[in-house]
Every structure is written in structure tokens, then in C-alpha cells.
Amino acid sequence: MPSLTFVMPHWLYWSTLGLFPLVATWLVYREQERRDFGRPNLFLAYLFLLTAGFLGMHRFYLKSAWGMIFIPFFLAVLWTSADIRIARENLSLSRSEAEHAERLLTRAQSDLAAGKTGAAQRLAKAEADAAPARDHFAASTDGLRRANGYARVAGILLGLLLLGDAFLLPRLVRRRRQRETTPTPPLVHPLDTGVPASAVKPPLPFFRPVDWLVRVTGELVAYWAVLAVFAYYYEVVARYIFNSPTNWVHESMFLMFGMQYMLAGAYAYRDETHVRVDIVYSHLSVRGRAVCDIITSFFFFLFAGALLVTGWRFASDAISIGERSFTEWGIQYWPVKLTMPIGAALLILQGLSRLVRDIAIVAGKVE
Amino acid sequence: MGLELPILWLSVLMFGGLGVLLLLGLPMAFCTGSLAVLFLFLFGNSAVLNMLPSRIFPFMTDYQLSAVPLFIFMAAILEKAGIIEELFDVVYKWLGGLKGGLASATVISCTLLAAMVGVVGATEVTMGMIALPAMLKRNYDAKLACGSLLAGGTLGILIPPSVMAIVYAVVAQQSLGELLVGSVFPGLLLSGMYVGYVTLRCYINPALGPALPVDERVSFVEKLRLLRRTILPILLIILVLGVIFLGIATPVEAAGIGTFGAFIVCAAHRQLTWDTIRDAGIATLKATAMVMWIFFGATMFVGFFILKGGQTFVSDSILGTGLAAYGVLILMMVILFVLGMFLDWVGILLLTVPIFLPILKGLQFDGLFGLPGVASSDVPLWYGVIFMVNMQMAFLSPPFGYSLFYLKSVAPPQITMATIFRSAVPFLFLQAIGVALCIVFPAITLWLPKMVYVAN
Numbered sequence: 001m002p003s004l005t006f007v008m009p010h011w012l013y014w015s016t017l018g019l020f021p022l023v024a025t026w027l028v029y030r031e032q033e034r035r036d037f038g039r040p041n042l043f044l045a046y047l048f049l050l051t052a053g054f055l056g057m058h059r060f061y062l063k064s065a066w067g068m069i070f071i072p073f074f075l076a077v078l079w080t081s082a083d084i085r086i087a088r089e090n091l092s093l094s095r096s097e098a099e100h101a102e103r104l105l106t107r108a109q110s111d112l113a114a115g116k117t118g119a120a121q122r123l124a125k126a127e128a129d130a131a132p133a134r135d136h137f138a139a140s141t142d143g144l145r146r147a148n149g150y151a152r153v154a155g156i157l158l159g160l161l162l163l164g165d166a167f168l169l170p171r172l173v174r175r176r177r178q179r180e181t182t183p184t185p186p187l188v189h190p191l192d193t194g195v196p197a198s199a200v201k202p203p204l205p206f207f208r209p210v211d212w213l214v215r216v217t218g219e220l221v222a223y224w225a226v227l228a229v230f231a232y233y234y235e236v237v238a239r240y241i242f243n244s245p246t247n248w249v250h251e252s253m254f255l256m257f258g259m260q261y262m263l264a265g266a267y268a269y270r271d272e273t274h275v276r277v278d279i280v281y282s283h284l285s286v287r288g289r290a291v292c293d294i295i296t297s298f299f300f301f302l303f304a305g306a307l308l309v310t311g312w313r314f315a316s317d318a319i320s321i322g323e324r325s326f327t328e329w330g331i332q333y334w335p336v337k338l339t340m341p342i343g344a345a346l347l348i349l350q351g352l353s354r355l356v357r358d359i360a361i362v363a364g365k366v367e
Numbered sequence: 368m369g370l371e372l373p374i375l376w377l378s379v380l381m382f383g384g385l386g387v388l389l390l391l392g393l394p395m396a397f398c399t400g401s402l403a404v405l406f407l408f409l410f411g412n413s414a415v416l417n418m419l420p421s422r423i424f425p426f427m428t429d430y431q432l433s434a435v436p437l438f439i440f441m442a443a444i445l446e447k448a449g450i451i452e453e454l455f456d457v458v459y460k461w462l463g464g465l466k467g468g469l470a471s472a473t474v475i476s477c478t479l480l481a482a483m484v485g486v487v488g489a490t491e492v493t494m495g496m497i498a499l500p501a502m503l504k505r506n507y508d509a510k511l512a513c514g515s516l517l518a519g520g521t522l523g524i525l526i527p528p529s530v531m532a533i534v535y536a537v538v539a540q541q542s543l544g545e546l547l548v549g550s551v552f553p554g555l556l557l558s559g560m561y562v563g564y565v566t567l568r569c570y571i572n573p574a575l576g577p578a579l580p581v582d583e584r585v586s587f588v589e590k591l592r593l594l595r596r597t598i599l600p601i602l603l604i605i606l607v608l609g610v611i612f613l614g615i616a617t618p619v620e621a622a623g624i625g626t627f628g629a630f631i632v633c634a635a636h637r638q639l640t641w642d643t644i645r646d647a648g649i650a651t652l653k654a655t656a657m658v659m660w661i662f663f664g665a666t667m668f669v670g671f672f673i674l675k676g677g678q679t680f681v682s683d684s685i686l687g688t689g690l691a692a693y694g695v696l697i698l699m700m701v702i703l704f705v706l707g708m709f710l711d712w713v714g715i716l717l718l719t720v721p722i723f724l725p726i727l728k729g730l731q732f733d734g735l736f737g738l739p740g741v742a743s744s745d746v747p748l749w750y751g752v753i754f755m756v757n758m759q760m761a762f763l764s765p766p767f768g769y770s771l772f773y774l775k776s777v778a779p780p781q782i783t784m785a786t787i788f789r790s791a792v793p794f795l796f797l798q799a800i801g802v803a804l805c806i807v808f809p810a811i812t813l814w815l816p817k818m819v820y821v822a823n
Contacts, residue, residue: 028641037640044634052631061634184637222648225440228433229630232623236616250430250619257436258427260652261659268656274394275657275711279766281392289392296393299401303664306404306416307423314420336427340420 004244010331013252017259020227021220038183040176045169051233053162054241058169062176073158080151081243087144088243091137098137101130204360207353211270214350218267221260228253248329255336262343266350290358297355304347311340370409374680381406381672395714396657400664403671410675422670423663430619431537432662436655437622438485438528441629443647445483448633450600451493454479457593459501460585467569467576469507470515471562473498477519478558481526482604483625485533486654487762491520491770495777508575509782511568513790517770518561518797521762524712525755526554528607528622531712534658535754538720541747543618545816547611549752552811557759557801564797599635603628612819658713665717673721682726692730693806699723700757700802707761711769715761716754724750732809741809752812753805760798763791 031037040062049058054074056067105126111119165172203211235249268274281289317323318334325331360366372380381402388398407415426432445451458479459472473494480490495516502512524531527547536543569576585593607625610616616624633639672678685695699719706715727746734740741749762770765788775787805811 024641024645028645031641038637040637044639048631048634052627057631061631063635180637218652219645219649222645222652225436225648225651226644228437229440229623229626232437232620233627236620236624254428254430254433257433260436261427261656264652264656265660268653268660269394271653273653273657274396274660275714276392276394277389277709277767278392279709280390292391296388296391299388299393299405300397303397303401303404306419310417310419313417314424337420337424340423
């Protein structure tokens with residue numbers, strides 16, 4: 001199996017984070033226009049061929065049992081790449097062993113030339129030691145070559161199968177679609193894991209832009225989770241099938257999630273998913289709740305404000321030195337830190353929108 | 368401003384303030400965060416406030432914590448795929464002939480789902496929507512039906528993968544793999560007790576849960592054919608848990624692969640659309656933000672409390688009662704139970720674990736009734752699992768238990784909140800027995816991690 005040496009370039013990382021949510025939003029929109037779901041489609045079939053075709057997943061997606069054929073080949077590839085890993089370790093061990101023996105040998109030879117006592121015996125011993133070490137090294141080289149050879153055969157066979165299916169796929173999808181004429185209706189599921197408490201309060205007209213900003217930010221960063229799925233999947237496949245672990249997947253993903261937590265705070269506040277203790281609060285009237293919210297808003301703004309000010313100081317320090325991480329990948333750190341004041345600012349805006357609305361409720365201007 | 372106050376009064380002020388703000392309906396995350404800011408300013412100075420971002424940033428860049436959104440995302444995708452309906456359908460056709468079979472099927476489907484899902488919310492809600500009407504239609508006792516749903520659905524957060532285990536692992540600096548492996552048997556123990564209890568009650572009094580009429584039962588051949596529909600979910604369970612248990616990949620990577628598998632399951636059910644992904648992503652975002660912001664707030668709050676000597680204060684007061692090691696542990700369990708009546712698990716975990724765990728680490732657990740004890744190096748793992756089992760009660764204990772409200776939100780109108788409260792009581796007892804068993808027999812928790820992690 002060839003090695004994967006791809007390292008995510010920084011510009012690609014940041015632009016993917018920026019562009020993927022926009023593309024996904026567009027795809028959601030386009031899908032609603034076309035209304036063709038509940039049946040197999042070519043895009044997903046090729047996606048699964050590309051990402052999990054070595055397990056026959058594209059075939060299973062099309063309900064074709066022929067996908068089973070891929071599994072023995074996949075196991076063979078997995079087996080051989082484990083072999084390669086062992087062979088590589090053996091090789092490096094025997095190489096250092098052989099090198100050590102050679103060093104002793106040359107030293108003994110030069111000792112003999114200098115006419116030191118006992119050099120002859122040492123030379124004989126070193127020669128005796130070097131021979132098995134050389135054999136060992138040769139055997140390990142051979143072992144690695146053999147393992148690589150098997151891996152190549154298994155890999156090529158698997159590749160040919162995949163290539164064949166890449167050509168067959170459009171026809172397979174078409175045939176499957178003819179058999180599944182009635183699309184499966186989408187399931188309606190309540191996915192709300194938050195507290196089933198009071199409904200979301202609609203904003204006052206003046207604060208609609210704020211509401212829009214908070215909602216759109218949240219919806220866009222929500223799509224990042226999809227990126228993580230593919231990134232971790234890539235990492236594991238690269239490690240076990242191609243024997244090449246990456247140095248960027250883990251770091252890029254936890255930083256991405258870190259930014260997501262920060263930016264999502266305001267969105268969750270808007271949708272009332274931050275847990276509260278509902279013993280008294282939920283039994284109050286709408287006005288009573290508004291009064292409580294006005295009282296506690298002092299504390300809310302204290303926290304959000306402190307986060308904004310200190311977070312900005314924290315981020316601007318990082319920006320001024322163009323901070324990067326100390327890892328091999330060396331990604332820019334300052335945009336991650338910058339999400340802290342941005343998240344706090346969104347939170348404050350959302351809090352203001354609520355506060356004004358609560359005051360309007362208490363004043364009797366709004367229901 | 369640099370005020371000084373004895374720690375006793377400071378504790379009263381901090382936790383009293385927390386209580387008042389919580390009662391006034393401010394979200395937990397902001398209560399703890401704002402009080403921390405206020406106290407830092409009053410008892411330190413404005414420069415100390417700069418520790419705010421440097422305490423929060425490590426959580427934003429924590430590797431293990433990225434498993435939280437991934438496992439929630441996986442659960443959301445699987446629910447969208449309709450896997451809950453499918454599993455329940457199969458299990459209940461298998462068990463339909465037994466007395467109380469539907470209630471047992473509910474618990475067993477929930478247990479299987481819990482092995483794919485790390486949260487409680489959506490499983491509880493969806494199971495409530497499909498299993499509760501099915502049981503009521505067949506004249507099941509409403510309390511038994513609700514109870515089995517409540518208890519079964521709550522297993523989601525105990526049986527691995529479990530979001531609670533991830534949060535505990537990060538707070539207690541404990542190996543996540545060990546914690547996940549350790550919670551397998553306690554989870555199965557609880558599940559088994561629920562099934563046993565339901566079956567026993569229905570065999571003593573068949574009117575509580577009558578068996579399906581003979582003409583509604585399916586033949587054995589049909590049962591075997593139904594099993595085909597469980598292949599994908601079971602493969603997924605084996606994939607995720609197998610990867611974690613065998614140490615092939617880290618739990619975070621396992622969550623990534625598992626979500627990829629969930630995509631395939633969802634596509635095979637013809638439910639994978641961009642709309643599904645969007646809904647699942649947003650549900651994930653909200654649930655994650657809720658957990659993480661409590662992290663941000665509570666870590667400041669507890670950090671300040673410990674800085675001011677709160678740790679020693681609590682330790683001295685608890686040890687000052689003269690209780691033995693197990694007495695201290697039981698006292699803590701009672702405190703957790705009481706907190707569980709009002710707070711949710713994230714808050715309890717973040718507020719209590721940093722204070723309780725160091726106390727327990729300093730104690731000797733030599734075993735009860737002549738049974739083997741717990742080595743001090745195993746205490747964080749052991750306590751973690753006991754904590755998680757205890758938190759099962761927090762979901763069920765009135766007046767504020769999540770599972771109760773989830774079920775109420777989907778229950779038909781004739782099921783009142785009072786019925787749901789009362790239905791939870793026997794299962795709360797079973798959970799308390801579960802906690803006691805885990806304390807008396809530490810091997811329930813510790814045996815499997817030892818097997819798995821010594822072998823590796």
C-alpha cells in the first residue's frame with residue numbers, strides 16, 4: 001500500500017471551515033426545490049464508493065449482496081498492512097543490530113592493523129557475530145519486500161474491483177431506483193434534547209437583525225460536525241490501511257469544536273436550551289418570568305461582559321504576535337482565541353434583545 | 368477590591384447566591400459564571416479577572432471533549448434513520464408472548480439503543496411516542512408502562528458510549544476508555560433489574576401487563592426473519608464498542624467512525640438527506656453548547672471556591688463528622704441524590720467532582736462485610752461509575768428530573784404528571800439498589816477494565 005503523506009494546508013483548513021457551511025446551506029435549499037429524496041441517488045452511491053467502497057458499502061447502500069465480495073479483499077489488505085508494520089519494526093531492529101556488528105568489526109580490524117594485543121581474537125568474534133546479523137537483516141529486508149508484494153497484490157485487486165464498480169454504479173443506481181419507485185417518506189422526529197420549557201420568545205422588530213445574526217451563525221457552524229466525521233474517518237483509514245497516521249486531524253478537529261462551542265452559546269440561549277432550574281420559574285406567569293429575567297440580567301451581563309473584555313484582551317495578545325500552535329502542524333491559534341470575544345458579543349446582543357423584550361412585557365406593550 | 372471573609376461565610380454566600388439565581392430562572396451556565404466573576408472581583412481585583420479566558424481556553428482545545436458533539440451527532444443521525452422504531456418493533460415481536468413482554472421489550476430496546484447513543488433526550492422522547500401508546504392500547508398498567516420507559520430511556524447516558532463518562536473523564540483526569548468499559552456491567556445490571564422487576568410484577572398480577580393475544584403473535588420463522596433487520600444496528604454497536612474496548616482507536620476516533628457508520632445506516636434506510644444532516648447538526652449544536660457553557664461557568668465557580676480554601680473546608684467538615692470511609696461515601700451519595708432532585712447532571716458533576724474526589728482519594732476502602740476493597744489507585748474509576756449510576760436517579764427524581772419531563776411532553780393527555788411521578792418511585796428504588804451493589808461489590812465496576820486494559 002502506498003503511504004498517504006497529505007498534510008492539510010492551513011489555507012485549505014480555514015477556507016473549508018468558511019465555505020463548507022455555505023455549500024451545505026445551498027445544498028439543503030436545492031434539495032427542497034427538487035424534492036427527490038427517499039430513493040437512492042448517485043451522489044451518495046459515489047460518496048460511499050469513494051470513502052467506504054473497500055468494505056462494499058456502496059453495494060450495501062444499493063441493497064446488493066455482492067458487496068460481500070469486497071470483505072475478504074479488505075481483510076487481506078488489513079492483514080498485509082499489519083504484516084508490513086511488523087516487518088518494518090523487524091527491519092529497523094535488525095538494521096541497528098547489523099550496523100552495530102559492522103562497527104565492532106571495523107574497530108577490531110583497525111585494532112589489528114595497529115597491532116594491539118588480543119585484536120585477532122576480537123576480530124574473529126566480531127566476524128562470527130556479524131554474519132548472523134547480516135543474515136537477519138537480509139531476511140527482514142526480504143520479509144518487508146514480501147509483505148509489500150502481498151499488500152500490492154491485495155491493493156491492486158481491491159482497486160480493480162472498485163474501478164469496475166465505479167463504471168457500473170450509474171446503472172446500478174438506475175436499476176435500484178426503478179425498483180424503489182415510491183420514495184420512503186421522511187420520518188418526523190423530535191430531536192430536541194434541551195429542556196422542554198417555555199417557548200422561544202420572538203424578538204421585537206428592532207432586534208430582528210440581531211436574531212437573524214445569532215440564528216445564522218449557529219446554523220452555519222452546526223454543519224462543522226459533518227467535517228469532523230470525515231476527518232476522523234480519514235485518520236483511522238490512513239492509519240490502518242495506509243500505515244500513515246496524520247499529524248493534523250486531531251488538532252484541527254478539537255480546535256474546530258472549540259470554536260463551535262463558543263459561537264453556539266448565543267444560539268442555544270436564543271433557543272432556550274441552556275438548562276435552568278424550573279421549580280419556581282416555569283410556574284410563573286409570562287410577566288412574572290419577565291420580571292425575574294430583568295433581575296437576573298444584571299448577572300448575565302456581568303458574565304458576558306467580563307468574557308467580552310478579558311476575551312478580547314486574550315485574543316488581541318494572540319493576534320499581535322500571530323500566535324501559532326507548538327505542534328508539527330503549526331496552525332494559527334489567534335482565530336480560535338478570537339471566537340471568545342465574538343461568542344461573548346453575540347451573547348450580549350442576544351441578551352439585549354431579550355432584556356428589551358422583557359421590559360416591554362412588564363410595561364404591558366407586548367403580550 | 369480585595370475583601371476578606373472566613374470560608375464558612377464565603378461558602379454560604381456563594382452557594383446561597385447560586386441557589387437564589389437558579390430559582391430566579393437564570394440558566395445554570397450563567398449563574399455559576401457570573402457569580403465567579405462577581406466574587407473574583409470582590410475578593411481579588413480586576414486583574415484577576417484575566418484568568419477567565421485562560422481557564423476557559425483549555426476546555427475549548429480539549430481533545431477528549433470533542434467526543435461529546437460527535438456522540439450526540441451520531442445519536443441524532445441514528446434517530447433520524449428510524450432505528451428506534453425498527454429495534455422496538457423487532458424486540459417486541461420476539462417478547463410479545465410473555466406477560467409484561469412489551470414493557471420488557473421497551474427496556475431491552477432502550478438498552479440496545481443506549482449502546483449506540485450517549486444521551487437521554489431523544490431516545491426517551493421517541494420511545495415514549497411509540498412504546499407508550501402501544502402498551503396503553505394493550506391495557507398495560509399506566510404506571511408500569513411509564514416507569515419502564517423512564518428507567519429504560521435513562522440508561523442511554525450510563526451504558527457506553529456515554530457523554531457523562533466523557534465529561535467525568537475530563538474533570539477527574541481519568542482514562543476515558545476505562546470509564547466506558549467500567550460502566551458496561553453496572554448498566555446491564557440496572558437493565559436486568561428493570562426487566563426482572565417488570566416481569567415479576569406481571570406474573571404476580573397479569574392484569575398489569577397482559578401477553579399479546581395468540582393471533583397477534585408471530586411465528587418462529589417470522590421471528591428469525593425479523594432478526595435480519597437488527598444486523599446493521601448490531602454491527603454498529605460492535606464497531607463502536609469493539610474499537611474502544613480493543614484499543615484500536617481512541618474513543619474520539621470511535622465516535623467519528625461510529626457517526627460515519629450512522630450515515631451509512633441512515634442512507635440504507637433512505638433517510639440521509641441534507642435536511643436530515645441539518646436537523647441533526649442543529650440538535651447536536653444545542654445539546655453541546657448546553658454542556659460546554661456549564662463547563663465554562665462552573666469551572667470558574669469551583670476554581671474560585673477551591674482557591675479560597677473551600678476544598679479543605681468541605682473536607683474538614685465531612686471528615687469532622689467522624690464517619691468511616693464508607694460513611695463518607697454514603698453521605699456523598701445522599702448529597703448527590705438531593706442535588707439531583709433540582710439540578711441536572713452536568714452541573715452536579717462539575718460542582719461536586721472536583722471537591723469530592725480528592726477527599727475520597729485520601730480514604731481507605733477496605734471492603735464491606737469482609738468483601739474485597741478498592742485499591743486507592745482505582746478510586747477515581749470506581750467513584751466515576753458509582754457517580755454515573757447515582758445520576759440515573761437525578762433523571763427520575765421529582766420535582767426536577769429530565770426524563771419525567773421528556774415523557775410528559777409526548778404522553779397522551781390522560782397520563783398526568785402525578786402518574787409519571789408515582790411511576791418513577793419503584794425504579795428509583797431499583798437504581799438505589801444498583802448504587803448500593805456497585806459500592807458493596809466493586810468488582811462489578813472494576814473487573815472488566817482490568818481484564819481489558821491489562822490484556823492490552
